[in-house]
Amino acid sequence: MVLGSTIGTDCGPLGYTTFSSAVRRESGLPGNEFKQRSGPISTVIPGPPHQFLSRGLKANLTAMGDQLALEFTETFRGMLARSASAADSFSCQVNVRLPDLHPLGTADSVTAMVSGGRVEWAYLGTPANITGGAVELFRRPQSPGEPTTITYLFTFSSGGTEYTFRGEKALANHTASAADELCTVQATIDSAQGIHAVGALSCQLDELLHAYEEAALLGASAATDIATGLDQFHQFLNDQLQNIYKLPALLGADRLLTEDLWRLVAVLAEVLLPSPLPAGGPAISDVVAGIKGFLQKASGKEVQQIRTLLQIIGIFIPILELEVDKIRELVRSIVSEEKDSPIREALAGIHQIVVFAYYADDHADKMLGYVRPVHQAAHHTHFKVANAVPKDRVFDVVIAGTGPAGSLLADSLSSRGKSVLLLEAGPYIPEDQITTNELDSIARLYKSSGLQIAGKPSSITVLQGACVGGGGVINNGIFFPLPAATLQTWQEAGFPFSSEKLWEAYGVVASDLNIGDVKDKAQFLNPASNYLEHRFGKAQAPPLDGPVPPGFYRMLLNLETRIGDDTKAGCRSTGLCNLGCGSERKVNSYQHYLANALLDSSRDVVLVPNASVVKAVMGSGNSTHHVDGLRVQMADGSTALARGKEFILCCGPVGSSGVLLRSDELRKAATPGLPIGKRFCANVASPVFAVVPTPINDHTSVQMTHFYVPPAGGDGFVLETWFSPPGGLALAMPGFLEDHAQRMSQYQKLISASAVVGTQPTGAITLSGDDTVIDLPLAPVDLDRFRHGTILLVSALLDSVDAVNVRFGNGRVIKTPADLDKLDKEMAALKPNDLFLLPMSTAHPQGGNALSDDPSIGVVGADFRVRGIENLRVCDGSVFPVVASVNPQWTIFALAHLCAAAM
Secondary structure, X not given: OOOOOOOOOOOOOXXXXXXXXXXXXXXOOOOOOOOOOOOOHHHOOOOOOOOOOOHHHHHHHHHOOOOOEEEEEEEEEEEEEOOOOOEEEEEEEEEEEEOOOHHHHOOOOEEEEEEEEEEEEOOOOOOXXXXXXXXXXXXXXXXXXXXXXXXXXXXXXXXXXXEEEEEEEXXXXXXXXXHHHHHEEEXXXXXOOOOEEEEEEEOOHHHHXXXXXXXXXXXXXXXHHHXXXXXXXXXXHHHHHHHHOOOOOOOOOOOOOOHHHHHHHHHHHHHHOOOOOXXXXXXXXXXXXXXXXXXXXXXXXXXXXXXXXXXXXXXXXXXXXXXXXXXXXXXXXXXXXOOOOHHHHHHHHHHHHHHXXXXXXXXXXXXXXXXXXXXXXXXXXXXXXXXXXXXXXXXXXXXXXXXXXXXXXXXXXXXXXXXXXXXXXXXXXXXXXXXXXXXXXXXXXXXXXXXXXXXXOOOOEXXXXXXXXXXXXXXXXXXXXXXXXXXXXXXXXXXXXXXXXXXXXXXXXXXXXXXXXXXXXXXXXXXXXXXXXXXXXXXXXXXXXXXXXXXXXXXXXXXXXXXXXXXXXXXXXXXXXXXXXXXXXXXXXXXXXXXXXXXXXXXXXXXEOOEEEEEEEEOOHHHOOOXXXXXXXXXXXXXXXXXEEEEEEOOHHHHHHHHHHHOHXXXXXXXXXXXXXXXXXXXXXXXXXXXXXXXXXXXXXXXXXXXXXXXXXXXXXXXXXXXXXXXXXXXXOOOXXXXXXXHHOOHHHEEXXXXXXXXXXXXXXXXXXXXXXXXXXXXXXXXXXXXXXXXXXXXXXXOOOOOEEEOOOOOEEEOOHHHHHHHHHHHHOXXXXXXXXXXXXXXXXXXXXXXOOOOOOOOXXXXXXXXXXXXXXEOOHHHOOOOOOOOOHHHHHHHHHHHHHHO
């Protein structure tokens, strides 16, 4: 899944014509004009001549100056058999170094060094280091009919015994097996003591592609050297693969896509979208231009995901040899099989970005009956920002993160006369400059541009704000207090605050942010509630002074109060909450707390956007338990030290955990065994859709306005309604090809809602290099709760509609009790490795640095200090000891109020 919907998790007569119709607009791709195709796509995606090396590569390498070395790491895994009855798991990471790139242009094959690495072989019991060896890249056939090979030879030692590893990839000229051949190593291991093991090892295709693309240049003296060296290496690989397999050029040093991959985007858009395209709607060139614009504005390494998905498709499907209709049928056969595979995963991911770009395009509005709103900024709130961390200045407090917690802390502490440095990893985008363009907002306002994903098997999309104002800018503005049972669970885990103390803080925040009943804020509420009242009763006003008892309610939101028909006051019901409110109607972290801190000339507050905190830098001598500064990396790659007397991490559950994990000196100085990154959890959701009898989306509405709390008894879910503009809805809509298009064509009559479930605190944030890795498993109890919630929701909707489409597999259409019973059984049978059938997302990651009096649980104590560190606090959703199970925003604000009081 590339982009996740924000459903339930807060944070997202026509004529027809052919592709060659005059409605097509220019793509803007350099040197390429899309043309109607009746023949093989190779007429549109020309590759270099199928020879050993292109002349351009030879010339460029010859022109290169000083010697450049290059290194990448390959990983293999599998079982090696020592006998018919003895097989052991084996994995290795092999560091491959090309000591000089110049021979790439002249030699028949290229020999690289094995410069190091690591072996984990169950037979040995302990890991072993690789001591040296060689890799021969693309050894050409010695005789007709033989394959090109990549061979591996290296040694490793353990317990005084030296072992020799020999491996071979056999690359024949069979496109259908290209992926298998590139990822399979036939291996043997021998030793002088007579140990002999044999077996087939494999690597993941995406790992191999990342290894090639993220190769490190050694000896490069300038950025231009690095770019040139990587370009030549990638061109060498492209030429080799095109010599063996008829593939488009897949690799390139550019952070976006190669020209061949852009053409592949166009081909896949034509395949995945309706054929023929509806007249007057977006053209293929519009889709490509939309994706190109998204990638140009996108941030984070996760953007690489789109590139990798395209590369995988290019390797698995013989794009160059088939006509469009043949490709469509092949794609149909792959996606219709609800089986997990790299190619299906890649096609599903590209399908999402394609349909997102198609339905978010303004040419789709009339086709769907969507009336695109126009923002009317109410305040034009702008802040003065600094372009760099001030040098030679020590602030009273340095705060990393400007979301709910960081903004409140900046306001509170600066109001007491403290000097505050505010660091924000994301950009500064004034709310009055936020557009109604879905692609633009996701690319600019979300962490990793909405592409942050938990690892398999859950693969849950994890949505977080990454802009000045953080989650307060892009969430749905809804507020829940902790349920009483949840607070009790927290306290059992050592949470140090009483219900009275927490509710005192809730009250302060409610007053600050104008939290109240949505009916007093907006003219148009989500109409989905009308189709649930048959089962749950009339929606009630939500309580503001205590936990929410079971029942059906309107939401509490932090919106400006509506006054009659005054367009300058109150929510404008644009339905764009998750894209940022360009009308500035949320009383949020940006408009209230940051405005207080930054617009009051009597306060000393400096805001630095595009400043990512890497790690904490500790003092020396007697100050080893004292943070001296935060190491900050700016958008241009430069670094700086942000110095202060006190420091607060408000970077969110993923970000704050990452900073602490990268801070080696801090972890040595802190209390031993600090469980940083542990107890990670989230509220997860996945929507269902219903088509109502008459059009109801002729105007937009507030995205999330109603919720249902089931009777007490351990159900463990809430139900929430959801409205979305077309792009976001297309992301969440199940199905492919004609099924997806048909479902989207009913946009004006679609309603949606979801069960929301809090996961068990069994996840973790870890590091791969300096990058954070998210592990968010779903326990059986989580899946069971989600199943119960979904079945209840679908059953309730069937009281008022003829059919409900559930986002399970390619979509399950539920019309009868028998259908519902079948769905219930399918969901009950789900295993962890089947979660690709149930795509989920969260905009509520929680945990990682628990707040607890129990040192075995708590990274921070009642004063929010990191245990063993004198002047570093953490205050954000990462301090939740157990999942909230409801929107955590109000609780994060309340904890920030308590943290400020502790300082």
